[in-house]
Ligand SMILES: Nc1ncnc2c1ncn2[C@@H]1O[C@H](COP(=O)(O)OP(=O)(O)OP(=O)(O)O)[C@@H](O)[C@H]1O
């Protein structure tokens with residue numbers, strides 16, 4: 001199968017001079033289309049840094065990043081924005097919904113960023129996704145007034161809206177209870193299997209990680225385990 | 228565009244208190260501007276009107292030879308036909324004379340006028356006791372002269388010219404031009420009355436004009452001088468009232484200064500509040516950028532906010548300014564019922580103030596817009 005993500009000799013160094021921290025060391029990584037990968041590792045090991053580089057939110061100090069066959073570490077801000085909008089979906093620990101909009105409007109947002117306004121077909125699609133994540137009853141609530149689990153499901157629905165090839169999740173269940181965590185992971189797995197979206201998920205929870213196709217462990221900025 | 232607009236609306240709605248506060252700030256700025264502008268314009272119009280509103284604004288006279296104008300009716304006709312902005316044009320025949328009464332004598336100016344037209348300039352009939360002269364030998368005198376010389380309507384007056392001519396004239400009316408000096412020295416009769424008394428034959432001493440736009444007097448006077456007057460001299464009120472004009476100018480300048488400073492403070496206010504909203508909304512901006520919104524669109528959100536605040540503030544400000552003006556002209560009255568402060572409501576000026584406020588608000592929004600476009604989503608994502 002084709003690789004949708006390829007990292008070649010990625011290094012990330014923060015700061016300069018004697019305050020330098022070398023966070024990622026010569027990372028080589030290939031992730032296949034439609035796979036479900038989890039990244040584990042101790043706090044401060046560089047997981048988020050790696051994921052943000054994959055997500056083009058952060059730039060590597062050195063090395064090549066290929067997303068969906070395109071080299072991103074040399075793209076300009078405009079091209080990156082377009083790439084993020086069409087190819088990547090994000091799910092963060094702190095939900096990061098827009099509180100000024102309803103859950104449904106948040107889900108539509110990636111579409112509107114691309115096209116300006118949402119025609120009927122887009123609204124229908126958003127409705128389908130809301131059903132898929134089980135939010136049809138609360139979809140018109142203000143996004144800030146929903147429970148944590150509902151907010152995270154809204155974020156998942158939003159990440160799906162533009163049918164991205166890849167969804168990147170950084171501790172998506174970090175502050176949810178264990179039952180809700182279970183539900184969220186099952187949902188992501190289900191989407192991965194049904195639609196074939198590639199998932200890269202950072203988690204602290206080994207039990208959860210073990211359900212993935214592949215587990216990558218990072219220690220001190222190096223991949224120490226890959227199964 | 229549509230999305231940036233929608234987000235701008237939501238941002239404004241979510242910070243409702245702040246939004247209302249800025250809009251009120253702009254509105255106060257606009258209303259102060261409108262009020263001060265209308266007040267200054269009103270004062271100036273009143274001042275100009277009371278100074279030169281009932282006077283000749285352009286005067287043609289002959290400063291050579293005998294100081295008389297031949298063929299004045301042709302010149303009058305030509306000016307009337309060729310210059311649309313001349314409202315009234317009227318020939319006069321003036322001369323000094325002595326009014327002899329019992330033991331006293333008064334030096335007066337006998338003015339021969341064509342009352343039909345000259346009334347447009349001097350507004351004689353507005354405050355006239357009695358009637359306009361109907362035939363030669365009949366005159367009007369002013370209220371001051373009447374008091375001083377104890378003359379009544381219907382009295383016969385003996386006038387002496389410099390050349391020793393004596394003639395009696397009958398007083399058919401008493402005028403009040405509102406200027407004591409004129410009310411004391413002017414004696415008004417028909418054109419032939421003065422022409423015959425001074426032996427001017429069929430000539431006049433000056434041609435007087437009143438204009439649609441008093442401030443165009445100098446340019447129009449120059450045109451008339453070049454095209455019609457020949458060797459005659461054309462004077463205009465602006466040249467003769469330089470100090471009044473410089474006073475008016477100073478007033479206008481200070482009015483503009485006030486308006487500019489009001490707008491600068493509005494601009495700074497909006498810019499700083501919008502700059503705060505960028506910080507407040509940086510989380511949202513970070514999310515939007517992570518989702519792939521372009522920097523230009525992100526900036527547009529704040530430009531739209533500025534635009535909408537400007538429009539809301541301008542509308543509110545116009546209403547407030549008009550309300551304030553209305554209140555002043557309705558409730559602050561002199562004993563005679565006229566407003567204490569004359570206001571001149573100029574729709575063009577109000578539209579300009581409103582448009583200016585909208586432009587200023589939008590410009591003010593450019594500062595936060597720039598900041599928002601520089602915001603890097605990673606800052607927001609990393610720091611939770
Ligand atoms: N902007 C920065 N400047 C300097 N150092 C940074 C910066 N961002 C991250 N780091 C450092 O990089 C290292 C890796 O951070 P990162 O957030 O990737 O860790 P993580 O594996 O995601 O940890 P956690 O599990 O706690 O989220 C840490 O030591 C962190 O202090």
Ligand SMILES: [Mg+2]
Nearest residue numbers: 047048049170
């Ligand atoms: Mg992390």
